[in-house]
Amino acid sequence: MTIRNIAGRRLAGAIAIAVSFVLAIASPIHAQTDPLPSWNDGAAKKAIIDLVTRTTTQGSADFVPEPERIATFDNDGTLWCEMPFYFQMAFAFDRIKAMAPQHPEWKTKQPFKALLQGDVATAAKAGEKGLLAIVAATHSGMTVPQFEGEVREWIRTARHPRFKRPYNELIYQPMLEVLNYLRANGFKTFIVSGGGMDFMRPWAPAAYGIPPQQIVGSSGVTQFRLNKEGKGELFKTAKVDFIDDGPGKPVGINRNIGRQPIIAFGNSDGDLQMLQYTSSGSGARLGLFVHHDDAVREYAYDRKSQIGKLDKGLNEAPKWGWPIISMKNDWKVIFPFEKQ
Amino acid sequence: MTIRNIAGRRLAGAIAIAVSFVLAIASPIHAQTDPLPSWNDGAAKKAIIDLVTRTTTQGSADFVPEPERIATFDNDGTLWCEMPFYFQMAFAFDRIKAMAPQHPEWKTKQPFKALLQGDVATAAKAGEKGLLAIVAATHSGMTVPQFEGEVREWIRTARHPRFKRPYNELIYQPMLEVLNYLRANGFKTFIVSGGGMDFMRPWAPAAYGIPPQQIVGSSGVTQFRLNKEGKGELFKTAKVDFIDDGPGKPVGINRNIGRQPIIAFGNSDGDLQMLQYTSSGSGARLGLFVHHDDAVREYAYDRKSQIGKLDKGLNEAPKWGWPIISMKNDWKVIFPFEKQ
Numbered sequence: 001m002t003i004r005n006i007a008g009r010r011l012a013g014a015i016a017i018a019v020s021f022v023l024a025i026a027s028p029i030h031a032q033t034d035p036l037p038s039w040n041d042g043a044a045k046k047a048i049i050d051l052v053t054r055t056t057t058q059g060s061a062d063f064v065p066e067p068e069r070i071a072t073f074d075n076d077g078t079l080w081c082e083m084p085f086y087f088q089m090a091f092a093f094d095r096i097k098a099m100a101p102q103h104p105e106w107k108t109k110q111p112f113k114a115l116l117q118g119d120v121a122t123a124a125k126a127g128e129k130g131l132l133a134i135v136a137a138t139h140s141g142m143t144v145p146q147f148e149g150e151v152r153e154w155i156r157t158a159r160h161p162r163f164k165r166p167y168n169e170l171i172y173q174p175m176l177e178v179l180n181y182l183r184a185n186g187f188k189t190f191i192v193s194g195g196g197m198d199f200m201r202p203w204a205p206a207a208y209g210i211p212p213q214q215i216v217g218s219s220g221v222t223q224f225r226l227n228k229e230g231k232g233e234l235f236k237t238a239k240v241d242f243i244d245d246g247p248g249k250p251v252g253i254n255r256n257i258g259r260q261p262i263i264a265f266g267n268s269d270g271d272l273q274m275l276q277y278t279s280s281g282s283g284a285r286l287g288l289f290v291h292h293d294d295a296v297r298e299y300a301y302d303r304k305s306q307i308g309k310l311d312k313g314l315n316e317a318p319k320w321g322w323p324i325i326s327m328k329n330d331w332k333v334i335f336p337f338e339k340q
Numbered sequence: 341m342t343i344r345n346i347a348g349r350r351l352a353g354a355i356a357i358a359v360s361f362v363l364a365i366a367s368p369i370h371a372q373t374d375p376l377p378s379w380n381d382g383a384a385k386k387a388i389i390d391l392v393t394r395t396t397t398q399g400s401a402d403f404v405p406e407p408e409r410i411a412t413f414d415n416d417g418t419l420w421c422e423m424p425f426y427f428q429m430a431f432a433f434d435r436i437k438a439m440a441p442q443h444p445e446w447k448t449k450q451p452f453k454a455l456l457q458g459d460v461a462t463a464a465k466a467g468e469k470g471l472l473a474i475v476a477a478t479h480s481g482m483t484v485p486q487f488e489g490e491v492r493e494w495i496r497t498a499r500h501p502r503f504k505r506p507y508n509e510l511i512y513q514p515m516l517e518v519l520n521y522l523r524a525n526g527f528k529t530f531i532v533s534g535g536g537m538d539f540m541r542p543w544a545p546a547a548y549g550i551p552p553q554q555i556v557g558s559s560g561v562t563q564f565r566l567n568k569e570g571k572g573e574l575f576k577t578a579k580v581d582f583i584d585d586g587p588g589k590p591v592g593i594n595r596n597i598g599r600q601p602i603i604a605f606g607n608s609d610g611d612l613q614m615l616q617y618t619s620s621g622s623g624a625r626l627g628l629f630v631h632h633d634d635a636v637r638e639y640a641y642d643r644k645s646q647i648g649k650l651d652k653g654l655n656e657a658p659k660w661g662w663p664i665i666s667m668k669n670d671w672k673v674i675f676p677f678e679k680q
Contacts, residue, residue, distance in 0.1 A: 067551055144594060188553070201598050211407055212598030213528070213553070222594060224587040224613050232616035234594050247564040254484060254562060254574050256596050258541050258552030273564050276572035 035181040038174040038332045038339075044288060044323040045330065048178060051263055051286040056185045062284035066186040070261045072253060072274060073175070075193035075200060075217075077267035077308040078290050079208060081170040083299040084161065085120070085307055088199050089131075091154050093120070095138040103137075112137075136238035139196065140220060144234045148202040155203045165337065168203050173339065174331045175265070175290075179208055182263070190214045190261075192252055194245030194270050198236070216256040218244045249274035265290065268308040272316060279320050287322040289313050294328040375521040378514040378672045378679075384628060384663040385670065388518060391603055391626040396525045402624035406526040410601045412593060412614060413515070415533035415540060415557075417607040417648040418630050419548060421510040423639040424501065425460070425647055428539050429471075431494050433460070435478040443477075452477075476578035479536065480560060484574045488542040495543045505677065508543050513679065514671045515605070515630075519548055527602070530554045532592055534585030534610050538576070556596040558584045589614035605630065608648040612656060619660050627662040629653050634668040 039045040054062040055069065076082040096106070096115050106112035111130035114122035123130065139147065155168050163170060179189050189210055191200060197217035205211055221239040226232055244252040250273055253261065260281035264274050267290040275287030289310060293300050303311040317324055325331075333339055379385040394402040395409065416422040436446070436455050446452035451470035454462035463470065479487065495508050503510060519529050529550055531540060537557035545551055561579040566572055584592040590613055593601065600621035604614050607630040615627030629650060632641050643651040657664055665671075673679055 067545075197595070197598070205407075213596065215598065219595065222591050224590040224617065226616065231620040232590065232613065233620065234590055234617075250564040250572065250574055251562050255537070255559065256553065258537075258555065273572065276566065277564065277574075280571040280573065 035184070036174065036177045038177055040330055040332060042326075042330050044325040047286060047288070047323045048181075048263075051284055052182065052185050052187075054284045055262055064262055064283065068259060068262070069182075069185070069187040070190065070257055070259050071182045071187045072190045072192045072257075072261040072264045072278070073179070074266040074268070074271045074274070075191050075195055075204070077292065078265050078271070079171055079175050079191070080167070081160075081163075081172075081298065082308050083292075083301070086195065087167045087170075088195050090158065090167070091151065091199065092134050092138045094154060094158055095150065096134060099137070132240070135220075139198075140236045140238040142236055144198055144222065144236060147198055147236055151199055151202040163335075168207050169337055170335060171207050172290075172331070173333050173336045176208070176336065178265070179210070183209070187262070188214065190216060190253075190257060192244065192249050192264075192274060193217045194243070194248075196220075197244075213256075216244060216252045218242060218248075245270045247273045250277035253277065260285075262286070264288075266313070267292065268310050269312045272313050275313075275320065275322060276316075279322070287320060288325055289317060289322060290325045291327065293326055294331075294334070296328075297334045298327060375524070376514065376517045378517055380670055380672060382666075382670050384665040387626060387628070387663045388521075388603075391624055392522065392525050392527075394624045395602055404602055404623065408599060408602070409522075409525070409527040410530065410597055410599050411522045411527045412530045412532045412597070412601040412604045412618070413519070414606040414608070414611045414614070415531050415535055415544070417632065418605050418611070419511055419515050419531070420507070421500070421503075421512075421638065422648050423632075423641070426535065427507045427510075428535050429474075430498065430507070431491065431539065432474050432478045434494060434498055435490065436474060439477070472580070475560075479538075480576045480578040482576055484538055484562065484576060487538055487576055491539055491542040503675075508547050509677055510675060511547050512630075512671075513673050513676045516548070516676065518605070519550070522603070523549070528554065530556060530593075530597055530601075532584065532589050532604075532614060533557045534583070534588075536560075537584075553596075556584060556592045558582060558588075585610045587613045590617035593617065600625075602626070604628075606653070607632065608650050609652045612653050615653075615660065615662060616656075619662070627660060628665055629657060629662060630665045631667065633666055634671075634674070636668075637674045638667060 036045055036048065054060050055064040057063060073079055076086050080087070093115055096112060100106055100116055106116060111123035111126035111134060155166060158167060159165060160167055160170055182189055191204060191208070191210055191214065193200060193216070195217050197215060197219045200215050200217055201212045204215055219241045221237045221241045222234045223237055224232060225235055242248065242252070249271065253274065261278040262284070263286045264278040265288050266275055271289070279285045279287050291302065291310065292298065292308065301308060302314065303309065327334065376385055376388070394400050395404040397403060413419055416426050420427070433455055436452060440446055440456055443452070446456060451463035451466035451474060495506060498507060499505060500507055500510055522529055531544060531548070531550055531554065533540060533556070535557050537555060537559045540555050540557055541552045544555055559581045561577045561581045562574045563577055564572060565575055582588065582592070589611065593614065601618040602624070603626045604618040605628050606615055611629070619625045619627050631650065632639050632648065634640060641648060642654065643649065667674065
């Protein structure tokens with residue numbers, strides 16, 4: 001192919017892009033098609049579309065310039081499933097099993113002993129200290145890219161005990177539509193999760209269309225060092241650095257975003273302060289809780305749950321005007337594979 | 341104006357945008373015009389243009405997909421001036437003077453006493469402890485938006501002692517061109533500074549075209565709280581959280597960006613590890629040091645300087661293949677106002 005041909009094809013391609021760009025601007029997104037087709041009509045869907053319309057309509061009293069359109073999403077239980085326990089715990093448990101041959105001492109040491117026997121209940125009795133020991137054993141002592149490689153391999157091979165699918169397929173179709181709808185209207189979408197930043201970044205960009213720099217999460221202390229070949233690398237230590245949960249979420253938002261969100265989605269009391277921070281900004285703001293009330297298609301849990309407890313949040317929601325998203329009633333499908 | 345007219349004007353505007361978009365794609369940026377007009381031809385300019393060309397040319401062995409095109413910039417001494425001392429220190433000193441009437445105890449307490457007498461040399465003898473006391477007094481005890489308001493007011497009113505201009509005019513014209521050139525070629529530009537994150541965010545977006553979420557810096561511990569009106573806010577405490585300098589820079593890069601940069605600019609030993617981390621990535625990478633060697637137009641300092649010391653960096657640069665940018669020889673102008 002000659003250079004002239006390449007230039008010609010480039011130009012043709014550019015014109016095609018330009019024309020579709022013109023069409024996209026000329027036809028408002030809301031008018032023709034439903035931006036949230038997996039959502040039943042109801043208060044939650046209406047609140048989302050109203051917020052987007054008010055903040056993106058030129059001349060509206062609530063108009064928000066595009067750079068300030070920030071949307072934040074919790075991950076576990078909001079963008080993907082978190083039962084029977086947080087998927088990052090499933091990753092850690094699988095890693096403990098894979099690493100056991102190199103750690104004969106785990107045969108007699110809790111919580112490792114119980115985990116290796118498949119007895120999660122006993123392992124859980126070791127409490128926070130036990131959990132930190134498991135996290136330290138599986139999330140440190142390696143470089144960031146090495147850890148990311150382990151996460152990628154686990155995502156590729158592990159299967160959810162109930163749905164028998166890779167964990168990254170257990171994301172919520174209605175929330176994917178919200179992400180796309182917000183981005184189509186000039187919002188920047190961020191994950192703000194209590195889960196590990198380094199754990200999410202290897203798979204979340206492909207799952208949600210959210211780039212690594214827009215993924216905020218908990219983290220351990222990393223150390224910069226030059227390796228034997230003289231190359232600079234980041235080494236993951238066992239020390240906890242930042243817990244991006246509860247009151248930590250507004251802190252993480254300020255650190256990695258620097259603006260108060262216009263809209264925020266959560267599903268548990270760990271998201272309460274993120275929603276409060278969001279709703280405390282001036283102008284139109286919206287917080288929403290995903291409520292897990294569908295035991296048939298997914299799981300049903302709230303005030304008494306060990307995982308994803310939603311108690312204070314349910315009490316606070318009416319005061320702040322936060323819609324509760326009923327998975328049972330508001331969502332036509334839960335997972336993308338149900339559509340196929 | 342009727343809706344029809346608005347739609348018509350919108351369409352016309354969209355077509356104009358689309359046409360310029362086509363023209364931008366059809367004519368390669370390097371060919372016609374010099375992307376770095378304030379730079380003299382030399383090794384540094386050549387290295388920057390070569391790196392951009394290699395990483396953005398389809399089919400090149402060093403091609404980098406657009407989402408991975410990350411560029412990081414130190415701020416003090418790299419994007420703006422840092423003499424006679426860091427501008428954030430000038431802000432802190434001015435705040436001490438402004439706050440003095442509410443703090444009679446400062447009249448007898450160092451380093452406040454010396455500062456209030458205009459004796460920076462004596463104040464500096466209080467060392468790190470004294471500096472932290474000054475930072476604590478001026479950078480905490482208020483909400484993030486309150487602090488940002490104080491920074492904005494200072495930027496509006498304060499003047500540099502030598503150049504008699506607002507501090508945000510003392511940014512480097514050649515580096516603004518690098519920022520624009522990189523962004524025009526699909527790079528995301530980030531600040532990674534030892535300076536305060538909350539100090540930069542109020543003015544840096546307008547100065548450099550870099551949004552708050554792409555400004556990484558040092559920070560104090562912030563706490564989320566509900567104020568008397570029941571609104572959520574972030575309160576700045578006096579406790580240091582994170583020092584984004586030296587080996588902290590790769591850590592800050594991982595935390596807020598999550599990718600190794602393709603190109604990084606610094607000017608002091610505090611940027612050494614950022615450049616090492618950048619150059620340790622696979623494929624084409626580039627680190628560069630701005631060298632302050634122009635006492636006539638700006639300042640000349642390096643190995644022995646208290647501010648912006650560049651010593652190890654000068655030793656390491658040849659080993660890593662990092663060009664040294666001579667402000668005297670490589671830059672036709674230093675500040676944007678020289679062009680006017």
